[in-house]
């Protein structure tokens with residue numbers, strides 16, 4: 001751990017960690033480090049920001065390809081390719097390309113074990129970015145179940161903990177607004 005100094009984890013090491021290039025031993029050593037590295041969150045954001053080509057400020061990363069970014073007065077979900085999914089409080093899955101596997105044949109393509117779920121009970125959904133076609137998520141849920149909304153980060157609390165509250169902090173941010181979009185669709189469909 002030559003790079004583990006009194007200043008904590010080096011930015012270079014964080015970069016390797018983010019890119020999945022850090023040897024397992026190093027990852028274990030990092031996990032054992034005392035959490036006294038006040039800077040780590042900001043260094044991590046810097047590393048993330050340097051890896052994307054767009055300018056919007058990354059607030060948090062929510063998955064391998066997706067970030068919540070600040071865009072003007074908005075906080076939106078953005079793919080590393082630049083595709084924008086809109087307000088981060090609305091489940092981005094509703095604006096993605098969805099492939100739902102609902103038959104035995106379709107399950108056979110992904111499950112190699114004998115023990116496959118029953119397609120009459122379970123469906124497997126894959127979510128893709130409409131622009132770069134990266135796979136952004138997979139869920140196996142009861143057939144007909146609403147899309148899971150896995151990550152709705154409480155960004156303002158996080159930034160407060162890290163000691164630098166955002167200027168745009170407001171308690172309205174931390175709420176699930178997915179229903180506003182589905183209600184709009186229902187209205188458009190004349191229901």
Ligand SMILES: [Zn+2]
Nearest residue numbers: 079081129132
């Ligand atoms: Zn993309």
